[in-house]
Amino acid sequence: MTEKPIQDLGGLHIMTAEDIPRFAACTAEAYRGYPLFDHLFGPAYNPSAVETIFGASMRCSRGLLGVSDTAAADAVALFLPPGAKGPSTAGFLAHGGLGLLVSAGLGTVRRLSTYESYCKEVMGRHTDGDTWYLFNLCVRPECQGKGLSSKVMRPVLEHIGDRGQRCYLETQKGSNVGLYEHLGFEVAEKGTVPGSDIPHFAMVWESGRR
Known part of the structure; x- marks a missing residue:
């Protein structure tokens, strides 16, 4: 099988270290009103904390594939390959x-740790060593409804499918499930975020179901 080079993903912009601040800022804007982050950072949404979490996560992850619609990063998707x-x-x-301790407080850190432990438990039931993980997908509020989610997702899913691999994600917003189903994902498990009544959907994309 001839593999598509990672540099060729349907004209998408591929993240470099210099892009991380823009990717993190897009994420912080996109998640306003998202139930999970209202829970983690309650009583009020904390965009600075969200930007810190995703910026630090991107900087310390090894092998992370980040893509956006353009270098301006109005739509962002982050993947961890197998x-x-x-x-x-x-x-x-x-x-x-470390700045999260200052901007969000210990309560947020504890809730985030509990949530991450829960995610790992669920993820362990539905992934294997040949599964990609969609770490984040977001679109700036003013750019939503223009098909940008599909634009940044489909070339990467094609790249994954060419290798006969799988992709896993989780979402805590029921209205997102239809979007992911449109892309070929299926719900593998539905649970609840610990300490809340927020639904947690684990979804899997199989290359054979394209």
Whole structure:
């Protein structure tokens, strides 16, 4: 099988280290009103904390593939390929995560830790060593409804499908499920975010179901 080079993803902009601030800022804007982050950072949404979390996570992850519609990053998708190393606690703190303690407080850190443990447990039931992980997909509010989610997702899913691999994600917003189903994902498990009544959907994309 001839593999498509990672540099060729349907004209998408591929993230470099210099892009991380723009990618993190897009994420912080996009998640206003998102139930999970209202829970983690209650009683009020904290865009600075969200930007810190995703900026530090991007800086310390090894093998992370970040793509956007253009260099301006109005739509962003972050993927961890099989074998890639996601953010560790030490790496997260060393790359700016320590600021989270100041901007969000210990309560948020505890809720975030509980949530991450829950995610790992669910993810372990539905992934294997040949599964990609969609770490984040977001679109700036003023750009939503223009098909940008599909624009940044489809070339990467094609890249994954060419290798006969799978992709896994989670979402905490029921209205997102239809979007992901349109892209070929199926709900593998539905649960609840610990300490809340927020739904947690685990979804899987199989190359054979394209």
